[in-house]
Amino acid sequence: MADINFFSRLSNLWTGFVSLWIADVEKEHPDIAYENAIRNATTRFVQLRNATAALIRRRDELSGRREKAQTELSQVVTELEAAIIQNDRELGAILLQKKKALDAELAELAVESEAAGAEADDAKSSLLSIQADINKLKAERDRMLAQFKSAKARLAIQEQMDGLSVDATVEALDKVRDHIKNTTAEARLGGELRNSDIDVRLQKLRASSGAVTAQSEFDQLVKARAATGQQAAAGKQL
Template sequence: MADINFVGRLSNLWSGFVSLWITDVEKRHPEIAYQNAIDSMIGKYGQLKSATAAIMRRREEISARLENERNELAAISADLNAALATSQDELGIVLIQKKNALEASIKVLEQEMEQARTDAQEAKDSLIQIKAEIQKLKDEKDRMLAQMHSAQARLKIQNQLDGLSVDAEVRALDNVREHIRNTVAEAKMGSELRDSDLDIKLARLRQSSGAITARQQLEEMKRARSVQTDTTGKSM
């Protein structure tokens, strides 16, 4: 009993794996899923077509039997009238029995004929419906596959655009910008350095000029003092 349960579970597990695999294949190849569904419906259409043909054939057979029995009933009714007219009572009794049997049979055949007409009409309606569903499914297949191919093309373009990174270009421009800023800074620094050199030279010049002026003043003071000393000595 345990072995039977194990085999059953293993069979169910395998069936599950196969079903998942088929589902995955159908997702990746929807045209296969659509075509399988269309082929399945075409197969059912063929089976229903054969069944409908059998129903219609039965309807025709019932119709033929009904027509024959009605013709026979008409002939028996004529014979019965003749038998009554000629006072053939024994023959009349037999004809009446046949007439009654035919009328009962015709009543049953009429019911069967009505049912056969209904069955045939329903079968034809089902054929028409399945045929329309097959065409509808074919149209849906073409439409959905066209949408999928369009979506795949858009995704391919999007992936290509995503792959076209502009980081390198941005980095290249950043390097150019940095180079330009550095060049401008260097130019500004050179100008500032030149200005600083001028300031230093000017300061040195002013310092040198100040020393010269002070020395000149010192010499003048020394000469004035010397003159004053000479003048004082002569007075004494």
């Protein structure tokens, strides 16, 4: 008993997985779902059409039997009138019994014909309803599949546009701008470095020139002092 329950639950689980998988497939391929629905409706239409045809055939057969019985009844009534006129009691009794049988048969056929006609009419109405549903499904399929394809196309375009979004373009431009700024700064840095080198050399040159000038001025002072001392010594000798 436990094994039976286990396999039953396993079968239900597998059926559930298959149903979910089919549902996912139908979502991605709605044309399959519509074709299945239309095919199922068409199958029901064919089955109902066969049943309706059988009902119509029975209705027509009953109608034919009623016409035949009515014709026989008319003939029997005529013959019965003749028997009454001829006072043929034996033939009259037979015809009277036949008339009663035909009256009963016609009454029964009337009930059956009415029922068969109603059943055939209901079946035809159902048949027309299913046919209308099939036409609606086909129209809906064409409309919905067109919308689905249009939506898929719009999504594809959106994905492409997302790949070329303004943010990505701006980010690329920012990188280009940064690269240009860095390149410009590097070029300016080279110039600044060259200028700094010249400034250092000029400062050294100026320092060197100052020392030379100071030494020259000092030498001149020494020479002037010596000259003054010589002049003073010469004055003393005089």
